[in-house]
Amino acid sequence: MADILDINNLSKRYGSIQAVDRLTIRVEQGSIYGLLGPNGSGKTTTLGMVLDVIRPSGGSFSWFGQPVSRDTKRRIGALLETPNFYPYLTAQKNLRIVADIKGVGDSQIGHVLQLVGLSQRRHTTFKGYSLGMKQRLAIAAALLNDPEVLVLDEPTNGLDPEGIAEVRELILKIAAEGKTILLASHLLDEVEKVCTHVAVLQRGELRAEGPVSTILSAKDQVIIGAPGTARLLEVVQQLPFVATHHTERDLVHLTLQDGYSSMDVNRAMFEAGIVLSQLTVRRKSLEAQFLEIIKQQA
Numbered sequence: 001m002a003d004i005l006d007i008n009n010l011s012k013r014y015g016s017i018q019a020v021d022r023l024t025i026r027v028e029q030g031s032i033y034g035l036l037g038p039n040g041s042g043k044t045t046t047l048g049m050v051l052d053v054i055r056p057s058g059g060s061f062s063w064f065g066q067p068v069s070r071d072t073k074r075r076i077g078a079l080l081e082t083p084n085f086y087p088y089l090t091a092q093k094n095l096r097i098v099a100d101i102k103g104v105g106d107s108q109i110g111h112v113l114q115l116v117g118l119s120q121r122r123h124t125t126f127k128g129y130s131l132g133m134k135q136r137l138a139i140a141a142a143l144l145n146d147p148e149v150l151v152l153d154e155p156t157n158g159l160d161p162e163g164i165a166e167v168r169e170l171i172l173k174i175a176a177e178g179k180t181i182l183l184a185s186h187l188l189d190e191v192e193k194v195c196t197h198v199a200v201l202q203r204g205e206l207r208a209e210g211p212v213s214t215i216l217s218a219k220d221q222v223i224i225g226a227p228g229t230a231r232l233l234e235v236v237q238q239l240p241f242v243a244t245h246h247t248e249r250d251l252v253h254l255t256l257q258d259g260y261s262s263m264d265v266n267r268a269m270f271e272a273g274i275v276l277s278q279l280t281v282r283r284k285s286l287e288a289q290f291l292e293i294i295k296q297q298a
């Protein structure tokens with residue numbers, strides 16, 4: 001897959017605050033890429049830099065293999081904050097104004113209204129829209145120039161559950177049209193439901209990156225104990241299907257590679273002549289997984 005966006009050691013410092021610290025990520029064509037992190041982790045600053053509205057302190061990035069330019073910007077649709085629409089004009093008229101500003105003509109208006117599910121309400125004035133509809137209209141505006149990439153900052157912020165569901169569905173629909181999407185979110189649940197890839201940020205630093213299915217997979221933890229922890233640990237270290245392990249008090253905590261279960265652990269221990277005094281499986285929530293990623297390197 002071709003790279004849409006390449007970010008290389010990108011940094012931003014505000015006085016004593018290192019908002020983004022040598023961030024390196026690649027966004028592949030066709031992905032829905034989530035920047036996930038708590039408030040203040042540098043998501044908005046990162047989006048601002050790649051959209052050329054915030055000047056980096058260091059590092060570089062390229063869009064479609066090229067430095068940022070008017071040409072590359074034309075291929076990107078972005079929604080960093082809720083845009084101002086005219087409250088007393090209809091959705092359609094508002095989009096006409098945006099199309100005019102973007103210099104793209106009216107040809108896409110019907111299509112984008114359809115895409116965001118507002119065709120039926122195109123003659124309603126903006127002030128009569130719910131927050132969810134307003135957000136969808138804003139996304140429609142960002143799509144007017146038929147961009148290859150859509151960049152969204154916290155796209156469901158402030159919406160009610162129905163609005164959140166609508167916007168998430170819309171993101172998937174836009175991606176299904178072949179567009180690449182880069183979005184920032186502090187909601188783990190959102191990234192898990194919507195994104196194909198994720199970069200976890202904390203205090204401006206990259207903590208984990210990759211396909212959502214591997215980074216945020218909520219793996220079970222197998223906890224085992226036996227008299228003689230040293231020998232137990234020795235055997236654990238030789239098991240090829242153990243993904244991670246650590247010791248807490250006298251117990252060894254394991255995560256296993258896909259396709260293996262506590263039964264395999266039990267069998268392997270038995271074969272090594274170890275009789276386990278404890279074997280427990282702890283289901284790990286996604287939330288716990290995320291907190292662990294952040295905690296690991298804090």
Ligand SMILES: Nc1ncnc2c1ncn2[C@@H]1O[C@H](COP(=O)(O)OP(=O)(O)OP(=O)(O)O)[C@@H](O)[C@H]1O
Binds near residue numbers: 037039041043186
């Ligand atoms: N213009 C600025 N001047 C000084 N510090 C800033 C500025 N913009 C952002 N920061 C600081 O940089 C850090 C990263 O902020 P940023 O807004 O990028 O994070 P974020 O992950 O998008 O968080 P949020 O979801 O709260 O917007 C924070 O500590 C923030 O206070």
